[in-house]
Amino acid sequence: MIGRSRDRVNAAVQRALVVQLGGASGTLASLGSDGPAVTAALARQLELNVPEMPWHTHRDRIADVSAALGIACGSLGKIGRDLTLLAQSEVAEAVDTGGGGSSSMPHKQNPVRAVTAITAALRAPGLVSTMLSAMPQEHERAAGGWQAEWLTLAELIAITRQSAEAIAAALGDLRVDTSAMRAHLAIHGGVAMAEALSAALAAHVSRKDAMGLVETLVRTAARDRRSLQEVATGDPDVSRWMSATEVDRVFNPENFLGSAGAFVERVLQRWEM
Amino acid sequence: MIGRSRDRVNAAVQRALVVQLGGASGTLASLGSDGPAVTAALARQLELNVPEMPWHTHRDRIADVSAALGIACGSLGKIGRDLTLLAQSEVAEAVDTGGGGSSSMPHKQNPVRAVTAITAALRAPGLVSTMLSAMPQEHERAAGGWQAEWLTLAELIAITRQSAEAIAAALGDLRVDTSAMRAHLAIHGGVAMAEALSAALAAHVSRKDAMGLVETLVRTAARDRRSLQEVATGDPDVSRWMSATEVDRVFNPENFLGSAGAFVERVLQRWEM
Amino acid sequence: MIGRSRDRVNAAVQRALVVQLGGASGTLASLGSDGPAVTAALARQLELNVPEMPWHTHRDRIADVSAALGIACGSLGKIGRDLTLLAQSEVAEAVDTGGGGSSSMPHKQNPVRAVTAITAALRAPGLVSTMLSAMPQEHERAAGGWQAEWLTLAELIAITRQSAEAIAAALGDLRVDTSAMRAHLAIHGGVAMAEALSAALAAHVSRKDAMGLVETLVRTAARDRRSLQEVATGDPDVSRWMSATEVDRVFNPENFLGSAGAFVERVLQRWEM
């Protein structure tokens, strides 16, 4: 998502690099028949592309850049939000070790860089909406639409950069606590592995029966405050198909990673392209 | 602008046509090692592309579609706004002859189709901002972000279509009043041609002197409530360089169209590509 | 509308002037049982009101201030838009004589202060939406929501002030051209007075018949490019009920001002309250 966001910003900026020269009313009339030639020369000097026609009140390219920046902020904000969720005291599965301190709570490490990304993701939608609202610009010179873009686009650029830098730094300083992750799989009697058990049982009975059986086991575990694995191992319907060792294997999360590794590989390959 | 908006929507939709299959936590764990193969088969059947990884909470592609729709609404809204400005009773240079009637004013033809486009351009920015606000979705399943998109995206699609159809129809039924256009160039003493006069004089004196001279003439014309052409023809500083016939030529707007024709040609060529 | 907008901002600010003191987790626990007393003393010193409880993540009062500012910008923007419409060359019924000049068109007086108000009205909705988006703040200390408000609220305050000052100045320098207004009532054959004629005829025939008759007269006038008054005066169905003098009276716009004066009186009284 971050790679696509980067590509989207680059492509939109590239498309927006077109010279604007229109004269008083967009016809370059005061240049006589030299309008296109002068435009081309100016574009060469500024290293910009030449548009089909002056575009002073055709703001789609500018709006497109702002939208790409807004989408980048939203993408980075998703990481920011996940980082704050992972950093909660009760979760603490991953923490940005470069975070800020807390004035009243000496033990806390505030995820200030994730917060920077969340802040940008909260501000970007309103800023992009201003850029879109400013699009219907009058005739060949807008009354207000143009001016509304100036500070708005500048802020979008600034917060996107801040957000990208913050997330890059936070991910570089991230300390992942795999033992906390493993421990959390065991809470509530290890019911997080219920799907793994269903999948294993579905090799022997119908998927519907497997899910029904697991649902009963989950309820029993919750009622008796026992672990799902313990309840499953002792259950006659389970042991008809699976030995205790097989159940044990099912409850080992490392055997239930699915295609996670393959997905990560593919994303890394795409990123390096 | 409309051609680019159409291309942008098409490209964003094309990029968004990727299958989503992730299972309970985005790893396709319950499919064992068959995750990628099942995903590919599903994509084939649905005629969708295969993503690098499940993307349930990676909403950039959806947000991109919404932004492209929002930009299309803004582009169409620009035409809509210009149509309402041109249709004002005091302007009346172009009118949508398929417009609606007025209940209390039998003589009025309301530009209802331009208004449809303006309405869409007013609504789209807020809807796009909702799509962007919904982007920071939690972990592998959002609490609210996903749901906020449903009606919002549907409405964006609906109003973009309504707007495009309305503008296409309005432009098809447009009656342009060129005599009104020509008449308006003559109002306020024909000062709209001041730039043309400056440009003509700048062939003989410096651009600065030309502008200064024209500014004086414009003030004289305003003070004496005479036409700028009349004042210019009788002015000794002008007649030193230009005959009355040459001044007359300058004040004929047809000689001051500049590159308008060339621009239109280029746009039409680009559109047909 | 401007008076109500001012009152709304004042009331929202008044309601928002409440002290915030909550300690690390919003309970003032480190102050023992002195929390309420310390809060009250702090409020006295800062000349703020005392809230029922700490409100660090209860942002409704701040959002309310931002909404009141946004509504003020929208109200001022309505005046700004009308000023730009009135200032169009083809309309020119009212012009801000303190407007800015145009670099390429020496005769133009750009309505820069109206544009300031339109710009503010274009930016305010996005800024208010950011304030509202930031409202769902986590527990007793937000991760991002709080920070997103800072610059956003500051900008809302700044643009509201700029807009109010610009409109106040523009209205103070407004030059109204009543002769242009009167002249525009006569364009298109004076059909703007069609409703006045309907109303006068409705004293003699049914409202439906009056409207039908006027519609026919309007069409005749348009077809023959004559004025509606001329067509009406010569029409036997009209002259059955109204003399030429009476028709003349109907077409005098001063006799068709309705309750405009009474409305203005009431608004002025309300404003002075």
Added chain:
Amino acid sequence: MIGRSRDRVNAAVQRALVVQLGGASGTLASLGSDGPAVTAALARQLELNVPEMPWHTHRDRIADVSAALGIACGSLGKIGRDLTLLAQSEVAEAVDTGGGGSSSMPHKQNPVRAVTAITAALRAPGLVSTMLSAMPQEHERAAGGWQAEWLTLAELIAITRQSAEAIAAALGDLRVDTSAMRAHLAIHGGVAMAEALSAALAAHVSRKDAMGLVETLVRTAARDRRSLQEVATGDPDVSRWMSATEVDRVFNPENFLGSAGAFVERVLQRWEM
């Protein structure tokens, strides 16, 4: 916050209940001098208030209603977000027992009603921004602004109602797990009580020294993976001022509730007013 949001909506609706009657151009000219009397009679029949003047393009009252609804959605969304955070498997301090089931995870109770409120809080800002964007309406009849409000206001009303109902129901069905809350205070060595320890020590040494001492203890506890209480009890600098029993008292969260009870009392009183 919810009480204030309710009051704000009621007040805005009350202020918006004013009749609109203006005729073709807002002067009620076709009613002669009877305009005000007819307006008053219509208002009586519709049980609406009488405005100072027709307000067809003065949309501040409507915008105010929309803003009040948006603020209500934001306020309810804050509760919704907190509910989803409390319902996380790793937290599980409070759960909406009326939540929905999960198709792939039989043990999960999804906080669907909190999600309804979050969805509304995500959609409301964009909808309110549309209402504000639509405010600058032209002259006495808008070209688009008016139409943009219709569906937008209707949706704001609908989602505010859905959100309020969902949160009311969720809070009614809320099961709070106080033992989980107490257990979480003990995680990470009980450092959540660090502020309580600082406050107790500050009765004997300066506040600065107290905080410095506690910071050292927190670091020692983290390094040695011992509880903060244990480290504090064995620390000579602490035992100079506090007995083990006194330290024990400090680490009992029930002795560190501060003014929480008083705050709740006040809010309840205010609500019942």
